[in-house]
Amino acid sequence: MTLVLWDIDLTLVDYSGIGRRWYQKALRNLFGVDMRHLPEFPGRTERSLTIELLTAHGMTEDEEYVQRMFAELIRIADEARPDMTRLGRALPGAAEVLATLGGRPDVVQSLVTGNLPELAGYKLAPFGLDRHIDLEIGGYGSISADRHDLVSGAMALAAAKHGREFPASSVVVIGDSPLDMAAGAYHGTVTVGVATGRHSAEELRASGAHAVLPSLADTEAAVAALLRSAA
CATH class of the missing domain: 1.10.150 (DNA polymerase; domain 1)
Incomplete structure (x- = not known):
């Protein structure tokens, strides 16, 4: 899984x-x-x-x-x-990738986000992006000043809820910044960068991303990148 x-x-x-x-x-x-x-x-x-x-x-x-x-x-x-919905927008392909992964019995989706739990829900719900994400087992920005603590927190909550460990090789951390990549790499997880933020694909690769996507717009390519390296 x-x-x-x-x-x-x-x-x-x-x-x-x-x-x-x-x-x-x-x-x-x-x-x-x-x-x-x-x-x-x-x-x-x-x-x-x-x-x-x-x-x-x-x-x-x-x-x-x-x-x-x-x-x-x-x-x-x-x-x-x-x-x-007026203050922001869902990025291209986000809903489709979440839905595709959400339809797989071998995938659990949650968050590692700097947001507070409440803010995370407020940002995702207007575009229906919370439908396939288990918000209860996320790693949130209230936990620690260090982002890698959010990754370990989410992994522990997922293990407790599902009654099984998630080895680092079966965990994919996906984000748009070098700090996202570093947080996953700290625990030896698979890291996937998405160059839709303020950092280039080259910066994301240099920070340890195993794969980098220009965006989530190509659902098939995004799903493949997320799952190809995971054990």
């Missing part, structure tokens, strides 16, 4: 700029400050971004403050839910 762990932003959907806007609102609402430091977002976890922004704007990175930021981000995202 193969465990496929998807990144969300710029792999399955494009909500470019929405994270920056949500963090700007959260900082202003909670602390009355305007964002004057913009972190690098691709491949980062919500915990990592929150800690960086809190410290950059003179706040403590204590867990109480982190959780306050998480709660405010969830509240802001929840308010935006009616407008999500």
Whole structure:
């Protein structure tokens, strides 16, 4: 059985700029400050971004403050839910690849995403991309500042739910950034890059991708790339 762990932003959907806007609102609402430091977002976890922004704007990175930021981000995202189809789009081929893999009894699909669990659902549901993904066993950005912890977390949850181990060779981590590739490589998983984000195919290969796709638009090629190397 193969465990496929998807990144969300710029792999399955494009909500470019929405994270920056949500963090700007959260900082202003909670602390009355305007964002004057913009972190690098691709491949980062919500915990990592929150800690960086809190410290950059003179706040403590204590867990109480982190959780306050998480709660405010969830509240802001929840308010935006009616407008999500206008604020973003599903990337070409995402729905078809998810559905094709979802029809296979030998494949389990979940997430390794820097998003909070609630934000992950809010981003996927408007386009029906959550239908074939088991959100309960995902690795989310609330867990750790280090993305590789999200991979091991998802693998452990999948093993517990399905009553069997998923060896690293049977796990596919797919994403658009070098940090996605590094997180999978840390655990020895199969890594597949999708060059639909801010990084080129060459950058993804250099960061350890076993295969790189220009996009998910070619369903047959995408499914083959995801499953060919998995044991």
